[in-house]
Amino acid sequence: MDIFNNIVTEFANKIFQALxxxxxxxYILKGLRMSIGxxxxxxxxxxxxxxxxxxxKLRGKGILAAIANGYITVIRGTPTVVQLTVIYFVIxxxxxxxxxxxxxxxxxxxxxxYVAEIIRAGITAVDRxxxxxxxxxxxxxxxxxxxxxxxxxxxxxxxxxxxxxIVLLKETSVAGYIGIPDLNKGGIQIATLTYDYMVTALCVxxxxxxMTTTMASGLDQLERRLHRSD
Amino acid sequence: xxxxxxxxxxxxELEVLKGIDASIAKGEVxxxxxxxxxxxxxxxxxxNLLEEPTxxxxxxxxxxxTEHKKDIDKLRQKAGMVFQQFNLFPNLTVIENIMLAxxxxxxxxxxxxxxxxxxxxxxxxxxxxxxxxxxxxxxxQKQRVAIARALAMNPQVMLFDExxxxxxxxxxxxxxxxxxxxxxxxxxxxxxxHEMGFARExxxxxxxxxxxxxxxxGTPEQIFQNPQKSRTREFLSKVL
Numbered sequence: 001m002d003i004f005n006n007i008v009t010e011f012a013n014k015i016f017q018a019l020x021x022x023x024x025x026x027y028i029l030k031g032l033r034m035s036i037g038x039x040x041x042x043x044x045x046x047x048x049x050x051x052x053x054x055x056x057k058l059r060g061k062g063i064l065a066a067i068a069n070g071y072i073t074v075i076r077g078t079p080t081v082v083q084l085t086v087i088y089f090v091i092x093x094x095x096x097x098x099x100x101x102x103x104x105x106x107x108x109x110x111x112x113x114y115v116a117e118i119i120r121a122g123i124t125a126v127d128r129x130x131x132x133x134x135x136x137x138x139x140x141x142x143x144x145x146x147x148x149x150x151x152x153x154x155x156x157x158x159x160x161x162x163x164x165x166i167v168l169l170k171e172t173s174v175a176g177y178i179g180i181p182d183l184n185k186g187g188i189q190i191a192t193l194t195y196d197y198m199v200t201a202l203c204v205x206x207x208x209x210x211m212t213t214t215m216a217s218g219l220d221q222l223e224r225r226l227h228r229s230d
Numbered sequence: 231x232x233x234x235x236x237x238x239x240x241x242x243e244l245e246v247l248k249g250i251d252a253s254i255a256k257g258e259v260x261x262x263x264x265x266x267x268x269x270x271x272x273x274x275x276x277x278n279l280l281e282e283p284t285x286x287x288x289x290x291x292x293x294x295x296t297e298h299k300k301d302i303d304k305l306r307q308k309a310g311m312v313f314q315q316f317n318l319f320p321n322l323t324v325i326e327n328i329m330l331a332x333x334x335x336x337x338x339x340x341x342x343x344x345x346x347x348x349x350x351x352x353x354x355x356x357x358x359x360x361x362x363x364x365x366x367x368x369x370x371q372k373q374r375v376a377i378a379r380a381l382a383m384n385p386q387v388m389l390f391d392e393x394x395x396x397x398x399x400x401x402x403x404x405x406x407x408x409x410x411x412x413x414x415x416x417x418x419x420x421x422x423x424h425e426m427g428f429a430r431e432x433x434x435x436x437x438x439x440x441x442x443x444x445x446x447x448g449t450p451e452q453i454f455q456n457p458q459k460s461r462t463r464e465f466l467s468k469v470l
Binding site for chain 2: 127129130132133134135136137138139140143147148151152155228229230
């Protein structure tokens, strides 16, 4: 019984040290907010960028398609953390932007490349007749894309997009490399005060898991709603 | 209404249309028949530039379509098209399918577009399906919606690309009925079809296409009862 009591006491003490003493949980909460903020921004701009790049690539000719291809090659071919470092310390080094803005930009650019390929696949999978029907009614290419093709494409690729955003959320955990106090960094900051990683690491892991499972179930519901027209 | 001059179309090396000349008058119903691969669908699709002609001219309502490719969206409004595979928009309900182009292209207000769509749905006997998604409809119903959708743009001419070929046999009749009514109302129609009964009954003129040209043309009586050329006779003996 004594051993059991000791373990409980020690564990309680560790929790106290890591989270409660001097309101250290604030590091975690602020980190959580930062991680969510960067993920939402990057997901939003990543979709916009991805759509644009996908359409450039699909229209197939000339300089825009070449740029789109180059962009996708570079982003898919280098690690996220290296992209973040290059953008922060080289490309936007003199921009004077706060680091979390730079991180949002970097992760948007990163996610955009993956989203572009996903959306391109989705658009290609929509039956050719849909574009023909739209155009035959006098709708412009842009209108047909916007009201007919892209809604169907997004619906088809929603699982893949959801996956990409879950990956994105997890990838933002490298934001600490450029000094951003995100969730992962928050845990590390506490650990450097307490010399103990156990509680914070588990706590951080749990929070990531909680967020990704929430996203997954949200996407599930969205998918079910979009499939009502089937 | 439609003038076609020396129309040629290549797909790569393959010459599908080898010089087509045709003239279709306002209110005329023209059926295009012929064996598979003879270029019937390609011919039809060249009329609204879904396929770009390699050579030649298409004049729609006095305007050269081939010379005004920039205004193609405007010109396409004059030519409604009905496809073999219906091509309804699965992400929109039946009434939204019909309302989309009038709203976005003609800039009709929502109530105006809805009123027009409801009238057209009633005309094809599908008023009660307005709020269904296309996936809930039978093939025949889908094709009737597709016809209503094309009519919503008030086209001057309707192009039908084998409108009953993808239908189960028992649904062919309901679509042909709608097309007959349309013909009676004075609509100019060009119908690529394998429905010889329909062609004989409704068409003012038959174009028999073979080998990438209009091989023989005439009234239904001339073509069906007294074809002049051997290939025409051969084809008709197979399908009649």
